[in-house]
Amino acid sequence: MRKIPPLRALQVFEAAARQSHFSKAADELCITQSAVSHQVRQLEEHFGERLFKREGRQLRLTTKGQHLYESLERIFNELSDLSKKISGDSNDQLRLAVYSSFAIKWLIPRLSDFRRLHPEIKIRLDMITDDPELSDSVADMFITGQSDQPGYYHQSLHKERLVPVISPILLSSDDPAHELGSHPLLTVDEGPLGLDWDRWFIANDMILPPEQQQHIFSHVLLAIEAAIAGQGIALASDFMVQTDIEKGVLVELALPDILTGFEFYFSCKQRRLKEPAH
16 A cells, blocks of 8 residues: 655645745645645654755755655656646647847747748747746746756857947948947946946946946847937847848947856756657
């Protein structure tokens, strides 16, 4: 006779472990936080082992809890796949979570070729602004800056660098330094990182002239469109302006670029690599 732990308690524990939070697990399962605590306690009593430990406000798995969670995640994923196969409810549409800027300026222009080569694969794009939780509940695949999620396959796509770009209608000489001092800087406020042109001048041991005119934008896409419209010089991710440069609507000035330290990764569950659509 099989000795099986309480199944409901296992489901609740898996959600709490995945979310690293009892209240988030409660919201996901539509139960109360006290019910989550009760189910986890019931499971700990069943095993005679602590499964969670608190470090300040952080909820962490014990060694035994981590082992249980990894096994449950695999089992629940297999059960979910089995359920879809038996019910005939398998979904052939893959959800790809991707930054809006990456999607608009790099991915979408290439989707036509991909769909021509792989007409059997249906992709739904879900836009993100911040790094999401890597989870099947969010998307099947991700393009983000994350590369350390256990159980996930990560492939580096691109190391971001910023290049100075300008509309060809503004060019008045062959001297990039002259152009830099002759036009407004289309500056992106990157929040905690500060202003992108400030970072560029510091990285190149140069001083930003106090009289240099700057127009501030909240997003690089806005600065790029302003550069195309001939309003000044923008710093843009190289992959984002590649097509605009090839079309001749922007020109990359022969000035130093800077690496941002950000790297784009394609990520998906290791267990899903063998699926035909992946």
